[in-house]
Amino acid sequence: MKDYQLKLILAFFIIGSIIIVGFGLVLGMEYGLLGTKLIITIILALAILAFFCIAMAIFTIKRVIEPMSRMLKGAVSYKDFYNSDNTDIEDLVSDLKRSLIDANSQKRQTDTILKHMTDGVIAFDMNGNVTYINPAAKQMLELNEKDDTFEKIFSKYEDINMEKIIYLENWTSSETKLDNSNGSMNLFFVPFKDEINRPTGVMVVVQDITEHVKLDNMRKEFVADVSHELKTPLTSIKGFSETLLEGDCDPETEKHFLGIINDNADRMEKLVQDLLILSRYDNKRNQNNVSQFDLGELAKKCSEKFAIEVQKKNQNMECFVTADVPLVKADKDGIERVIINIISNSVKYTPDGGKISIYVGYVHNDAYVKIKDTGIGIPKEDLDKIFERFYRVDKARSRKMGGTGLGLSIAKEIIEQNNGNIDVKSTLGKGTEVIIRIPVKNR
Secondary structure (H helix, E strand, C coil): CCHHHHHHHHHHHHHHHHHHHHHHHHHHHHHCCCCCCHHHHHHHHHHHHHHHHHHHHHHHHHHHHHHHHHHHHHHHHHHHCCCCCCCCCHHHHHHHHHHHHHHHHHHHHHHHHHHCCCEEEEEECCCCCEECCCCHHHHCCCCCCCCCEEEHCCCCCCCCHHHHHHHHHHHHHHCCCECCCCEEEEEEEEEECCCCCCEEEEEEEEEEEEHHHHHHHHHHHHHHHHHHHHHHHHHHHHHHHHHHHHHHCCCCHHHHHHHHHHHHHHHHHHHHHHHHHHHHHHHHCCCCCCEEEEHHHHHHHHHCCCCCHHHHHHHHHHEEEECCCCCEEEEEHHHHHHHHHHCCCHHCCCCCCCCCEEEEEEEECEEEEEEEECEEEEEEHHHHCCCCCCCCCCCHHHHCCCCCEEEEEEEHHHHHCCCEEEEEEEEECCCCEEEEECCCCCC
């Protein structure tokens, strides 16, 4: 195309030159301008024409020919691309459509996962505005619609700064714990970056660690309680044994001291046995000898073991089987231990002349044992805690009566591992009712 334009300009120059020479000769003959003056005039006119043609050629090449050449090359390349043997435009459109569908599907899946996560997730841009937040985060951090920036959400907490998170990587490696009315939370702050490693925002993951904190506190309390329960009898044993070693006691005093030492040793032995039982149940290492047995017969057998104690306290104990109870399928030794523990508590905490009633029945595929007494009862605020290990309503009285504070904890573990449940109802000063339910068949 460029050659064509140059040829056109050259033709224009030749034609112009012929016209200039022709007009120059005519004018020279008419006005008598011949010789040197005519030649100079014609050469000057041809020079002006040449300059004009050169300028026109440069303008045409720069402003017309080159842009058009680039357009034509692009058009040819585009045409060659879509007319190539390996690519078809319909296939490209179809592939693009599938890619968009897949991208939308993945986005919906990601949104669904984040929405139903138990952990909270919040994303912020570089200005601190919330770009995404899932329902779990709103609930755990107690947020509302107005809490839409980093500052509004975390300004009430100390040492949480967006600049630190983004620019101080060592700070982000630590965990931040928060406490509110919902419990304890662990917050993980992670800056996210683009493809050239520039920070573009911050991601926050919120984990509810309330249960972990509770279990950790229970573990610490358990260790403290075990230490205390063992220290008390050990102190007593050590004190009386040292007195005996001094040899200044009469035989009657020595016998009394030895009796105290023996009682404290028995208490320690019972405590250790209870701890071992709990440990076996906690670690699922207890071998349950599951069998079918008559729950009513077992309850009567357990009540008969307390005949002497009941007689001493002038109490009235009765056992009733109120229905045709099918055989239950459970660990007989474990259930017997639970019933004996509950009856023992009723006998201990029911005053002289009180009444203890034991009912065995059947309802909704569950056999039950209900033990009801007219004892001292349990305060309402303590009912939710009586199954906790080492918890005692009256610590002084419990220790005096030989309790370890683990009986009900063990009972609950045994019943739950036999697919049953245990429930306690009590009124202070009026008595307590304990109901044990055991399935008559495997659930």
